[in-house]
Amino acid sequence: MDLKIAVLPGDGIGPEISEQGVAVMNAVCEKFGHHASYQYALCGAEAIDKVGDPFPEETFKVCMDADAVLFSAVGDPKFDNDPTAKVRPEQGLLAMRKKLGLFANIRPVETFDCLIHKSPLKDELVRGADFICIRELTGGMYFGEKYQDDDKAYDTNAYTRPEIERILRVAYEYAMRRRKHLTVVDKANVLASSRLWRQVAKEMAPQYPEVETDYMFVDNAAMRMIQDPRFFDVMVTENTFGDILTDEGSCITGSMGLLPSASTGEHTPVFEPIHGSWPQAKGQNIANPLAQILSVAMLFEYFDLKDEGALIRKAVNASLDANVRTPEIQVEGGERYGTTEVGQWIVDYIKKA
Amino acid sequence: MDLKIAVLPGDGIGPEISEQGVAVMNAVCEKFGHHASYQYALCGAEAIDKVGDPFPEETFKVCMDADAVLFSAVGDPKFDNDPTAKVRPEQGLLAMRKKLGLFANIRPVETFDCLIHKSPLKDELVRGADFICIRELTGGMYFGEKYQDDDKAYDTNAYTRPEIERILRVAYEYAMRRRKHLTVVDKANVLASSRLWRQVAKEMAPQYPEVETDYMFVDNAAMRMIQDPRFFDVMVTENTFGDILTDEGSCITGSMGLLPSASTGEHTPVFEPIHGSWPQAKGQNIANPLAQILSVAMLFEYFDLKDEGALIRKAVNASLDANVRTPEIQVEGGERYGTTEVGQWIVDYIKKA
Ligand SMILES: CC(C)[C@H](C(=O)O)[C@@H](O)C(=O)O
Ligand SMILES: CC(C)[C@H](C(=O)O)[C@@H](O)C(=O)O
Numbered sequence: 001m002d003l004k005i006a007v008l009p010g011d012g013i014g015p016e017i018s019e020q021g022v023a024v025m026n027a028v029c030e031k032f033g034h035h036a037s038y039q040y041a042l043c044g045a046e047a048i049d050k051v052g053d054p055f056p057e058e059t060f061k062v063c064m065d066a067d068a069v070l071f072s073a074v075g076d077p078k079f080d081n082d083p084t085a086k087v088r089p090e091q092g093l094l095a096m097r098k099k100l101g102l103f104a105n106i107r108p109v110e111t112f113d114c115l116i117h118k119s120p121l122k123d124e125l126v127r128g129a130d131f132i133c134i135r136e137l138t139g140g141m142y143f144g145e146k147y148q149d150d151d152k153a154y155d156t157n158a159y160t161r162p163e164i165e166r167i168l169r170v171a172y173e174y175a176m177r178r179r180k181h182l183t184v185v186d187k188a189n190v191l192a193s194s195r196l197w198r199q200v201a202k203e204m205a206p207q208y209p210e211v212e213t214d215y216m217f218v219d220n221a222a223m224r225m226i227q228d229p230r231f232f233d234v235m236v237t238e239n240t241f242g243d244i245l246t247d248e249g250s251c252i253t254g255s256m257g258l259l260p261s262a263s264t265g266e267h268t269p270v271f272e273p274i275h276g277s278w279p280q281a282k283g284q285n286i287a288n289p290l291a292q293i294l295s296v297a298m299l300f301e302y303f304d305l306k307d308e309g310a311l312i313r314k315a316v317n318a319s320l321d322a323n324v325r326t327p328e329i330q331v332e333g334g335e336r337y338g339t340t341e342v343g344q345w346i347v348d349y350i351k352k353a
Numbered sequence: 354m355d356l357k358i359a360v361l362p363g364d365g366i367g368p369e370i371s372e373q374g375v376a377v378m379n380a381v382c383e384k385f386g387h388h389a390s391y392q393y394a395l396c397g398a399e400a401i402d403k404v405g406d407p408f409p410e411e412t413f414k415v416c417m418d419a420d421a422v423l424f425s426a427v428g429d430p431k432f433d434n435d436p437t438a439k440v441r442p443e444q445g446l447l448a449m450r451k452k453l454g455l456f457a458n459i460r461p462v463e464t465f466d467c468l469i470h471k472s473p474l475k476d477e478l479v480r481g482a483d484f485i486c487i488r489e490l491t492g493g494m495y496f497g498e499k500y501q502d503d504d505k506a507y508d509t510n511a512y513t514r515p516e517i518e519r520i521l522r523v524a525y526e527y528a529m530r531r532r533k534h535l536t537v538v539d540k541a542n543v544l545a546s547s548r549l550w551r552q553v554a555k556e557m558a559p560q561y562p563e564v565e566t567d568y569m570f571v572d573n574a575a576m577r578m579i580q581d582p583r584f585f586d587v588m589v590t591e592n593t594f595g596d597i598l599t600d601e602g603s604c605i606t607g608s609m610g611l612l613p614s615a616s617t618g619e620h621t622p623v624f625e626p627i628h629g630s631w632p633q634a635k636g637q638n639i640a641n642p643l644a645q646i647l648s649v650a651m652l653f654e655y656f657d658l659k660d661e662g663a664l665i666r667k668a669v670n671a672s673l674d675a676n677v678r679t680p681e682i683q684v685e686g687g688e689r690y691g692t693t694e695v696g697q698w699i700v701d702y703i704k705k706a
Contacts, residue, residue, distance in 0.1 A: 090542050120478050120579045141510060146545040153549035154511035157494060161504045187593070189443050192499040196506035219600040226473045226579060227604055240540070244597055247572040251580055 012277030013287035014072030020289035020343030044074025054092025101266025118254030131232035135242025171236035181233035260295035285338035365630030366640035367425030373642035373696030397427025407445025454619025471607030484585035488595025524589035534586035613648035638691035
């Protein structure tokens with residue numbers, strides 16, 4: 001297969017982990033007889049500095065022209081502390097989502113046995129937890145009408161039926177390929193938008209008779225995720241609730257630095273780690289490249305290249321078992337491996353496989 | 354002191370725990386030479402059944418006429434499963450909040466050493482956690498303009514400067530009486546309403562130079578609460594975020610059945626357990642009355658009757674230490690105590706104190 005990849009390294013540790021993602025992608029392509037070509041493009045703080053726009057038109061074109069986007073991370077503290085800054089790196093992220101029509105954000109929450117001791121939850125609760133959070137990514141308060149002056153402000157949480165239908169469709173399809181249990185999270189006892197979500201879900205559920213659908217209020221979901229994370233298989237929710245719940249979900253396993261995500265929709269899909277740009281670590285060769293590398297696995301799987309994805313996952317697990325780990329997850333007394341060494345070990349493993 | 358109390362027992366286990374709350378209140382009043390008089394009023398499902406309104410005008414009057422409301426719980430599953438139901442018990446709750454102007458919901462998150470093993474979090478993370486969540490309760494999407502038809506729906510998340518100022522004021526006052534650390538939770542990188550919250554907070558912070566104020570995005574707060582709950586002292590946030598975060602907070606300590614809350618504002622303050630009406634347990638004498646009893650402690654403390662509150666807390670801790678506990682928190686092989694027995698034990702303790 002020929003794959004045209006747009007590479008958006010972004011800020012902070014982005015370029016370092018991006019490099020390892022590309023190296024792993026190349027190794028897999030070589031192994032399986034695929035061919036990948038790469039187009040690099042600016043985004044985030046770097047793009048603001050260079051061209052004054054966190055998601056420049058040129059970057060958008062490169063993305064539209066590609067089969068997939070390999071994204072790393074954006075964000076720079078200099079913008080957080082500058083109240084006069086008119087453009088911020090995060091706006092690039094939002095622009096990318098909107099312009100590429102990335103309405104479905106897919107975040108697997110997985111445990112890694114060797115890292116489970118890092119979980120804030122008790123071992124017996126979290127061991128074996130394995131679910132997918134699906135967050136609607138281009139609607140709701142993020143993109144609804146807004147107003148702000150010195151005395152009042154508002155945001156609008158708006159959804160249309162087609163917006164709800166298409167994300168529920170994605171969720172049902174994931175549920176069908178997994179344990180056939182879908183939890184629709186909303187606040188239908190208070191919000192009109194949630195009542196429409198629930199209505200659409202209730203209409204759609206009979207089309208998936210094999211899937212057990214349940215409905216849960218968001219406050220309850222925030223508790224359940226901690227008290228009984230194994231309850232969930234696939235969870236779907238609107239943009240703002242999804243922002244909160246996916247982050248909560250990502251920290252319960254102790255493997256936050258290892259979790260990838262996919263955002264798919266109308267145009268080119270984007271694959272990225274869930275962690276941020278960690279500016280303090282930039283250039284130090286200490287950032288964990290595994291979330292980025294696993295986002296390459298998700299990329300292959302998106303194109304139905306299952307063996308390719310599986311090999312990457314196998315290599316990642318092998319690296320963990322061999323204690324080839326970056327400092328934040330290294331065992332006591334373990335050897336020091338940097339970003340590049342972990343990446344190289346995985347590339348070698350794939351070559352030898 | 355003379356106290357006029359409106360008692361709203363509500364649904365499910367509400368009446369049973371209400372009875373124990375009143376008994377404890379009487380014991381404390383007797384001990385300290387206060388006098389409490391009680392006016393009972395309908396709310397929730399019971400009020401719908403009897404007068405067709407979950408927060409009847411008569412109940413509102415009783416509340417307005419009282420110094421404090423002792424509330425128990427509302428909710429009945431028959432309404433959840435009836436899509437044709439036009440009025441629901443929860444609407445009574447929302448009406449009560451709005452009509453009494455209860456803009457500040459105060460939820461202490463406390464650990465009890467003897468229950469910490471029930472926490473889903475690791476002992477070493479959660480032990481000693483002790484913070485207060487302050488949730489704005491009469492604004493935001495709960496009460497903003499709404500619309501819904503078959504094809505689209507929206508809610509409006511609106512806040513005015515005075516609404517934000519008064520809740521931040523409450524939060525700063527709690528922070529001043531505690532460890533002087535306030536965390537303002539918002540989503541100012543995306544929402545206009547959050548940007549106004551942050552602006553108002555930044556303007557108010559210099560008036561409390563002793564308090565360390567920090568600003569945290571809601572997604573980050575949802576993680577931090579699990580990863581490092583001891584970080585927090587006082588947290589303040591808007592209505593919808595507060596709904597999610599207070600519930601998350603309430604389950605991290607393993608003592609959910611023990612946590613009380615206060616809602617204060619323009620008119621009569623309301624004191625209630627954070628747990629629900631647990632309809633399945635109704636009439637079985639198994640519900641834990643401690644959250645209701647501790648809400649009586651919060652009631653006394655609200656009127657600056659600190660010793661009264663402290664004695665209730667001491668009695669509750671003594672009951673736990675003596676294993677006088679309802680079934681869900683009883684130690685293995687421990688004796689069986691019902692709702693009334695636990696309440697009676699605490700009343701006796703207070704009398705003998
Ligand atoms: C940076 C921010 C705008 C973004 C969001 O809220 O969507 C982030 O938190 C995320 O979850 O990807
Ligand atoms: C029952 C519901 C309307 C209510 C809310 O969302 O405020 C409840 O969840 C709460 O937190 O008190």
